[in-house]
Amino acid sequence: MKIEITLAAAEKIKMKTEGRSGYLKLKYDTDGCGCAVNGVTVLWFVPELDDNDIQIESNDVPVYIEKAKAVFFDEQMKIDFSTVSNCFQLKSPQQILNGHMSLIIK
Secondary structure: OEEEOOOHHHHHHHHHHOOOOOOOEEEOOOOOOOOOOOEEEEEEEEOOOOOOEEEEEOOOOOOEEEEHHHHHHOOOEEEEEEEEEEEEEEEOOOOEEEEEEEEEOO
């Protein structure tokens, strides 16, 4: 699995996390979605990693996901930032995984 972080996204992530120590994590959030296969991908900045988190190959900062949730992600992904909608976007060649993603500081 590999993820590209665009320059626009990298700059916005750096701006929002400046002065903080932690890890960038793609979280497959199922809270309030009914069942485990109905979830939405969110971008978190967390102070600590969980034991089951794995690192995804990236062109910029390391990105982590929960190992058990890897099935919900595509092999090639891109984190971008849209200035038009003022939000992050998670895309792959096959689909848009989340077109309106916020960066949540935990």
